Amino acid sequence: MSNLSLIIEERAASIGSFLVGRLLPFAQKRAVGPFVFIDHMGPVQLDKGQNLDVPPHPHIGLSTLTFLFEGSILHKDSLGTSVEVKPGEVNWMTAGKGVVHSERTPDYLRKVDKKLHGLQIWVALPKNLEQMPPSFSHISADEIPAWEQDGVQMKLIAGKAFGRKSPVPTYSDLYFLEIKSSKETTLNIGDDLFGESALYILSGEISSEGNTYGPKQLLVAKDSKICTFTIGENTTVYLFGGEPFPEERFIEWNFVSSDKELIKAAKLKWLNQTFPKVSGETDFVPLPQKGKF
Template sequence: MSNTDLIIEERSRDIGDFLVGRILPFRKKRMVGPFIYFDHMGPKEFGSNERMDIGPHPHIGLSTLTYLLEGKIVHRDSLGTEQTIKPGAVNWMTAGSGIVHSERSPKDPVEKINRMHGLQIWVALPLEHEEIEPSFHHIEANQLPTWKGKNLDFKLIAGKAFGKESPVPVYSDLFLMEVHTNEESEINLVDKVRGEVAIYVLEGGVKACDQIIPKGNVLVSKKPNECGFIVEKGSHILIFGGEPFEEERHIYWNFVASSKDKIEAAKERWKNHKFSKISGDDGYVPLPEDR
């Protein structure tokens, strides 16, 4: 579940080899590979009495990936996990058959966070793993592969790309990379990744099909694994995607599933308080229809 003050939304439009649009999901492209939700949090400035406070809420049928650029979040879940995530690290929570978690600012006044900025990403699980037992993994920033290209700095957050593999335990063929540029540079992904490709511009701009795509837009390549583009000087981008699923995925609130029946069952479980609870936290975020 997100706590976002800014999601930059652009109407999906055709510019040749690319579709340009908002962060996932957007109308003309609901998923890119297994990525079904891509939420840009902030940047958010917290006042003296403000803090991030997302109470216990459920998920099924997906893995969540939290990646911070600034700030700290304390994750707690129904497995008994309590983990503080810091910039550059990855929290990877697999909901499978069902999990409950909360996301809050640190309680210690010394840990007062004045600014929050990051990404909340949902990756749908493949059919054979859709109802696996839930799990949680935390990967420190120094465990993620990094490398340099000409005027480019790469970090592989999850999946496989450029012959490298992230330690994040994913369940499908995907990739998520962070790239910084100090000079205008070309990036060619041919034979470097597999499946569908999307580029999200966090800062700066990307040149594709004779157009400049500015900050806050996502580009989705029409030709899987045949993508080349130019990144402007001083840009910060994320490249993500992978092999798409054969089956459709449905999404309702925090639930993702290959069938609407599974989502309806999860809604009833949550309304009837049948999900596992977070020890010591009696909070409850109701279904949207119950608000």
């Protein structure tokens, strides 16, 4: 019997001037463990004068994880943070009761050709921490645990797995792994996983139980404990998951919560512009009339 419960194809979604590939949420699968939202950005070629500009916008009830393969993003937030995220680094912002941030092309790249490619992920907070104070962490590429195992290169971007722990300050039991192969290899890694699990194919292909899957597909497992697959030559995949929360999470625009009243309050707060401000920023993303996924 197949261990796959669902195959999700990447879908185009707009984030203003850019189209991204949306993986989660999906109609038949709103979350995988605490992961409630995943966008695949790019790869996109940006010419001179063409830049990423996402003005200040708010979040509650989640942590955001930005992980780039190519390019650079300048992150600024209402905590006073101003930091550039580059490939292999992790930006981890915990919104808690409320934070505002912007994402833009850094000044030194705005008048040159450049590329942008990466993942943007939302991880819901446990119910008792949904209203925690906001915080921000930037983890450099050399701080991320990396090792070779069964002929593949592994990187533990966030969470814990394989007896290792990432320095990213997560608030629930989860894992987010990068697996890269140079040759075809069969992996049996279920014993090191827990909770719900899904695998995203960035490039190359994997095969399982006689079926082959390729780029831009998200495979959701029925049981993470029997996660076995053959990873093809020169393939990169991202394996993520963890323990699901007992309560449903509601998503409306940039807000995530187990309590719809908290989302209503956040919407009103943004409409009235009483969220904290991002220093040096004057514009903002207006609240959409229809903000549900």
